[in-house]
Amino acid sequence: MKTFYYKIIKGISVTFIHLFLLSASLTCLFPLFWMVRSSLMTMDTIFIDKSLIPHTISFSNYIKAWVDGNFALYLWNSVFYTVTVVFAIVIISSLAAFAFSRLKFPGKDFFFYMFVAAMMIPLPGSFVPLYVLMTKLHLVNTRIGYVLCMTNVGLSMSILLLKTFFDKMTPDLEDAARIDGCGKLGIWWNVGLPLAMPAIAVIVIFNSLNVWNEFILANLLLNDSRLMPLQKALMQFQGVHSINYPLLMAGLTIAVIPIILIYLAMQKYIIKGLTSGAVVG
Amino acid sequence: MVGGNEVIKKKIFNRDIITNYFFIIPAVVIFSIFYIYPFFYTFKLSLNEWNGIDLHQQFVGLDNFIELMRDKDWWASMWHAWYITMIALTFQNLFAFILAFACDRDLKMKNFYRVVFFIPPILSEVVVGLIWTWILYAGKQGGEYIGLLNYTLSKIGFSHLAHNWLSDPKTALTCIAIVHSWKGFGWGFIMFLAGLQTIDRQLYEAARVDGANMWGILKNVTLPMMIPVIAVVVILTILGSMQAFVLIMSMMGNELAGATSVPVTQILNSMMATKRFGYACAQGITFGVILIFISVIFKKVSDRFKEV
Numbered sequence: 405m406k407t408f409y410y411k412i413i414k415g416i417s418v419t420f421i422h423l424f425l426l427s428a429s430l431t432c433l434f435p436l437f438w439m440v441r442s443s444l445m446t447m448d449t450i451f452i453d454k455s456l457i458p459h460t461i462s463f464s465n466y467i468k469a470w471v472d473g474n475f476a477l478y479l480w481n482s483v484f485y486t487v488t489v490v491f492a493i494v495i496i497s498s499l500a501a502f503a504f505s506r507l508k509f510p511g512k513d514f515f516f517y518m519f520v521a522a523m524m525i526p527l528p529g530s531f532v533p534l535y536v537l538m539t540k541l542h543l544v545n546t547r548i549g550y551v552l553c554m555t556n557v558g559l560s561m562s563i564l565l566l567k568t569f570f571d572k573m574t575p576d577l578e579d580a581a582r583i584d585g586c587g588k589l590g591i592w593w594n595v596g597l598p599l600a601m602p603a604i605a606v607i608v609i610f611n612s613l614n615v616w617n618e619f620i621l622a623n624l625l626l627n628d629s630r631l632m633p634l635q636k637a638l639m640q641f642q643g644v645h646s647i648n649y650p651l652l653m654a655g656l657t658i659a660v661i662p663i664i665l666i667y668l669a670m671q672k673y674i675i676k677g678l679t680s681g682a683v684v685g
Numbered sequence: 686m687v688g689g690n691e692v693i694k695k696k697i698f699n700r701d702i703i704t705n706y707f708f709i710i711p712a713v714v715i716f717s718i719f720y721i722y723p724f725f726y727t728f729k730l731s732l733n734e735w736n737g738i739d740l741h742q743q744f745v746g747l748d749n750f751i752e753l754m755r756d757k758d759w760w761a762s763m764w765h766a767w768y769i770t771m772i773a774l775t776f777q778n779l780f781a782f783i784l785a786f787a788c789d790r791d792l793k794m795k796n797f798y799r800v801v802f803f804i805p806p807i808l809s810e811v812v813v814g815l816i817w818t819w820i821l822y823a824g825k826q827g828g829e830y831i832g833l834l835n836y837t838l839s840k841i842g843f844s845h846l847a848h849n850w851l852s853d854p855k856t857a858l859t860c861i862a863i864v865h866s867w868k869g870f871g872w873g874f875i876m877f878l879a880g881l882q883t884i885d886r887q888l889y890e891a892a893r894v895d896g897a898n899m900w901g902i903l904k905n906v907t908l909p910m911m912i913p914v915i916a917v918v919v920i921l922t923i924l925g926s927m928q929a930f931v932l933i934m935s936m937m938g939n940e941l942a943g944a945t946s947v948p949v950t951q952i953l954n955s956m957m958a959t960k961r962f963g964y965a966c967a968q969g970i971t972f973g974v975i976l977i978f979i980s981v982i983f984k985k986v987s988d989r990f991k992e993v
Binding site for chain 1: 701704705708709711712715718719721722723727730737780787790792797800801804805807808812817818822824827829831836875928930931934935938948949962968970972976977
């Protein structure tokens with residue numbers, strides 16, 4: 405009898421837990437649903453049709469955003485910046501982390517703690533001197549300028565993460581490679597990088613999201629509309645088409661779809677990566 | 686033989702030092718140019734009056750900092766950021782903790798919840814801000830509200846509540862804080878859940894055998910074990926929320942001053958609108974020092990808790 409009551413009480417409480425969690429899920433998903441729903445309407449129907457699923461669905465906003473709104477170009481720009489910056493960060497930070505973990509040279513600790521200290525000290529207005537510097541170097545409105553700035557942003561965290569990872573690895577395989585006549589660069593490339601793949605995956609995910617979603621530096625450094633990434637383009641788009649919300653929602657959907665797809669495909673690694681990144685940072 | 690080996694080793698080592706530096710040179714060069722130089726340049730600029738274009742920078746000593754102490758707009762913006770932070774610390778983190786606590790058991794669809802709650806945190810602030818601006822939109826067409834929130838309110842009989850959420854200084858900041866919390870709670874949830882899952886189940890069993898109810902277990906077992914995780918979440922929430930600004934810009938447009946200004950918008954305003962680069966740097970340094978100060982206090986407080 406006792407277990408019977410226990411089961412009923414447990415069943416009720418589990419139902420309540422699910423109701424609670426489901427309503428929280430709805431809170432997360434509904435704004436996104438509303439974005440997609442509004443993007444499938446036009447300026448004529450959006451004021452009249454108030455149903456959850458519009459009576460007439462139109463893809464004209466996507467065509468308009470893609471062709472007239474130049475979103476094909478902005479999407480390409482965002483992909484370009486993300487891929488270039490993440491590639492640069494992986495190569496540069498893994499070289500440095502490998503050296504900090506495995507090689508000996510004077511001033512090693514000094515250089516390493518320099519990177520660590522940079523992560524500890526918040527400097528909220530750092531974009532001001534950075535903008536001045538970029539103007540001096542004539543790197544404003546250049547792809548390379550933005551790529552270099554963003555590479556620097558992700559460097560400290562990636563070096564720290566990879567160094568901790570290399571420190572935990574046993575040097576057996578590296579010794580074997582050395583006996584086989586591998587140089588240091590060869591060991592980094594043939595042994596270090598393949599073994600550090602779990603840490604590199606975290607770095608790739610963390611920095612990809614960071615670059616894809618970045619706005620502040622893009623806003624300051626890239627005024628040429630041919631160079632803009634999606635985030636800046638969306639912000640400008642809102643300024644110009646402030647009333648045409650269906651069109652804006654189509655632009656937003658274009659910016660969100662790649663992120664959501666990649667997220668759903670790799671959610672396990674992303675959640676793990678972002679939490680470990682947050683703990684380190 | 687041993688001696689010979691050592692000589693060879695030493696020779697290799699000497700040659701090594703130079704090649705070893707090649708590994709860190711790319712990182713150090715980029716870091717020096719784009720982090721260290723701007724870092725120290727901030728301090729130099731903060732002591733000068735400069736419009737960003739002239740070749741000459743006027744040295745003014747600590748005048749920028751003294752002026753900042755009396756700048757009412759600056760301290761108002763600090764208060765706005767603190768208001769957003771307080772809402773994030775209380776509502777967002779409490780909600781995140783309750784969700785994590787609810788999820789921390791054998792539950793069907795646990796992974797579904799995890800995946801869904803983490804969607805807002807991976808979206809950019811621009812995207813989140815613009816979606817919510819549309820939901821909060823206050824425009825009318827033919828006497829009916831267009832924006833979802835106002836339309837729903839007027840349909841369920843609360844039309845007196847419907848108004849221009851983002852133009853009204855009384856509600857704008859709260860709306861921003863709520864949207865900020867919407868974007869952030871999934872992150873808190875993941876952090877808390879990760880922390881909860883490290884707690885040994887046997888502790889719960891032991892407490893249950895001792896006759897503790899759910900509240901007792903939460904108070905005496907879960908919370909004490911969670912203090913390190915809570916401390917990390919609190920400090921990161923403070924650092925993130927105080928510096929939140931892109932969300933505000935995407936919701937308020939280019940209106941950087943007024944009832945929703947935060948320190949970062951003030952810095953941007955000094956730089957782009959009034960063209961006072963020195964003053965902007967003084968603001969950045971002051972804000973940075975305040976952030977470090979707050980984090981240190983919270984670290985101390987959480988350490989105190991840990992001892993108890």
